[in-house]
Amino acid sequence: MNNFTRNTLITFITKCLYLLTGVGITVFIARTLGVEGKGIYSLAVLLPTLLVVFANLGIGSASVYFTAKNKYPIKEIISSNIILSGIVSLFVLMLGLIIVFFFSDLFFPGVSQKYLLLSLVLFPFQIFINYLVNVLLGLHRVKKYNLINLASIFIFFLLLLLLSQYGLITVIISQILGLFFSCLLLFFWLRKEAGGLVFKINKSYLKDAFSYGFKTYLGNIFSFSFLRIDVFLINIFIFPLAVGLYSASVSIAESIWLISQSASTVLFPKITSEKDNQKIKNFTPLVCRNILFITFLMAVLLFFSAKWVVVTLFGTDFLGSVLPLQILLIGSIAISVSRILAFDFYGRGMPILSSYTNFFAIIVNVLLNIFWIPKYGIAGAAWATSVSYSFAFLVNLVSYLRISGNKIGEILLVKKSDFRFYRNFINLFKRNV
Secondary structure, eight states: OHHHHHHHHHHHHHHHHHHHHHHHHHHHHHHHHHHHHHHHHHHHHHHHHHHHHHHOTTHHHHHHHHHHHTOSOHHHHHHHHHHHHHHHHHHHHHHHHHHHHHHHHHHSTTOOHHHHHHHHTHHHHHHHHHHHHHHHHHTTOHHHHHHHHHHHHHHHHHHHHHOSSOSHHHHHHHHHHHHHHHHHHHHHHHHHHHTSOOOOOOHHHHHHHHHHHHHHHHHHHHHHHHHHHHHHHHHHHSOHHHHHHHHHHHHHHGGGGHHHHHHHHHHHHHHHHOOOHHHHHHHHHHHHHHHHHHHHHHHHHHHHTHHHHHHHHHOGGGGGGHHHHHHHHHHHHHHHHHHHHHHHHHHTTOTHHHHHHHHHHHHHHHHHHHHHHHHHTHHHHHHHHHHHHHHHHHHHHHHHHHHHOOOHHHHHSOOGGGHHHHHHHHHHHHHHO
């Protein structure tokens, strides 16, 4: 538990820094480019992000699983992932060009092709990190894993502050450079961990990686879709200005995911490498109920301070983001707990359960968005998202109860004994900060 708490704390601190830097970038872009410019940027960078989701093939999750299981030499896992990322990048970039030149008006109305083309340069760096950074997590190199994720966004923000001329092109180029330097750092660290690289593919590893990864791959696609499909539908039913307002709400609401993201990141390799089934049975509920408790408190605080937070960060032009933010907080509580349960499935080698959940959740999300956006605007999109998040949580909860044999109270209700976790967390925080 101490190692888990320590690694969770490290990840939490990193994610806090990531959040603060991300908020700084969001505020910078919003105040520099305006509401509509913020919306266009969100749509432009959504293209490579979407391509990464469809091209990740579950390799990142498979890397954690097989590295933690110590089934294959680390050198061969890294080398295979590097070669695979290069091959995938070539094919997917060609697909991206087809989308930009022939379908941009359909999928990205109101966004210039030059922004979409430039944003495609982000893809090969994003997929390299996606395929390889999780190897560090499988090795339990939590500090290095977190530093890689922090480096790209920190360099991105630093470049924005240093550059004298601003525009959407400048913003995207700064993001590209941040990812480039992170890829270099990741490559050198992995080479050191492996004691050198062989640059050849281990076919047995890739066969197992694709087999395991495909189960997570479907879940990643469905998860991304029900997390981000609302942005597409808002742009179709309304316009980029509304996307700018809604994306501001989302960026704030997702800030309360920090604790659950930190815990689930560390939980995955821990469950994978744990041999004692009883410890697994007891451990996940402990994490789950405390994440629910902490996230609920954060959501309540943010709900009542929503207007002040929005105006302080983005200005009065973004007052339309307040109501969607408050609605999204309901779903943020649900998805935080759902994520813990999903990563327990991943660690047990049953990621397909999460994929099923996300598949049905996206159907709920799309149908509700289609009905509610035309009638209620971005508030309708926020309600559709919160309802679909809550649906995913309930389905994952039922699945987990059946698999683990735990009772619902073990998962949702905080116990007196849990406060030892908070004492450990606070003591570690004092020693490390």
